[in-house]
Amino acid sequence: MLDQKLIRENPTSVEERLSLRGKVFNISQINELTIKKKEIDIEICSLQSESKKLSKLIGKEIGKSQNNNSLELDNLKKKGNEYRIKISESEEKQRILDKQIQNEICNLPNFPSNDAPIGKDQNNNVELKTWGDPLIRDNLKSHWEIGESLNLFDSIKSTKISKSRFISLIGNGAKLERALINFMLDIHVNNGYLELMPPALVNSESLTGSGQLPKFANESFKCSNDDLWLSPTAEVPITSFHRNEIIDPKQLPIKYVAYSPCFRREAGSYGRDTKGLIRLHQFNKVELYWFCDPSKSLEAHQKITSDAESILKKLNLPYRLVDICTGDLGFSSSRTFDLEVWLPSSKCYREISSCSNCLDFQARRSSIRTKIDKKNTYLHTLNGSGLAIGRTMAAILENGQQSNGSVKIPDALVPYFGSNFLKPA
């Protein structure tokens, strides 16, 4: 959520900064509503003030006189009643306006950072660096072909259980998934992160707090009997872990690493990535998350990105670092670095981690503050995948494939997986 004061006092600059996202945002409507609401606020405030004075007067009068039914008192009460009616009428108007305003403001995305490359869509993203040598060879198999031949997972059977875009991991496939989760968690915990295992179901307030609601209700699964949703990312429960808190600045930065299953409806992605582990309704992810002092979030952003990168390096997977352009930024993010892993079968880099600095956008929505110079100030939140497990497995299968049909397990993962190769039965 953007600062309401800023929207009110500097609408032109707000519109300009938002327009970097490549869309037109109209703030004037919000401000018209805000002006109307403010007039009513002032009216209510003075009515309440009068009514309060009157009530106190009545209290005193009753205390003084024995007969509580004097004509004077009745008149005073009548007057009070008039106040009450007026106030409740105005409050009704105020409530409606406030709801409209809140809804409009909650639908505004974060400001893109001035450092982010300006651009319209993903074609304008900027490659910052590459690491490792991409495997390029003819006759390379896709990870789903490898997975099928090694009997690591089954999507057909999973369609029977659920529907398309679900997968069951089998035998070594399941073991590899487990190994990757443990491997990543251990590294991040050793690196100063506190491990968190949050609930997988989250309420609407949590989704609103991190920016998924109200705008993206279509992208999450909802439980029909409760105000609960299947969490699309651990970013949601971690943000709300500290919702409505004022955090002691001495505790900052607070760094969490969380393994969680993630559920996404993938509405509008029909026909894309229908095979394999790339785009599923349910996938596992190890997420990194920082709550930090507002003055230190730029540094933190570099750090969280390099923490995610360290996993790819340890697994010896070729990747590149991409600076997401203003038009391609996620709703809550001001700046995002994507890590994209090399997938030889499709001869391209695919997103495996997205590291975002949300500044105070989520903190304001979730009311998470810290004390700076004795003043309560919204802190900054950052999140980054460290990494998406399914896509990591796909990358390992494709990059580690051998001509004899087996797959080489990255050395760092061997202690977790228990052997050097995945071999055909």
Added chain:
RNA sequence: GGAGAGGUGGCUGAGUGGUCGAAAGCGAACGACUCGAAAUCGUUUAAUAGGUAACUAUUCGUGGGUUCGAAUCCCACCCUCUCCGCCA
């Protein structure tokens, strides 16, 4: 799921219709004393919105209602605790 108890400031906890935004204690901050510290004494110490400020309003789990006036009464919901049932 059934029965009961309860949700008050950073924390503990009083307050059952009228200067109550809320006693007291703890904690914290500042000052005095001290070479320094502890102890002691004094002062201060909730948030949000509007305003340069004085100030005004709102907030006692949440949302409604009664009343001139609600932390206090009524209704609904949420949450916590205890007992019972069920269950991994």
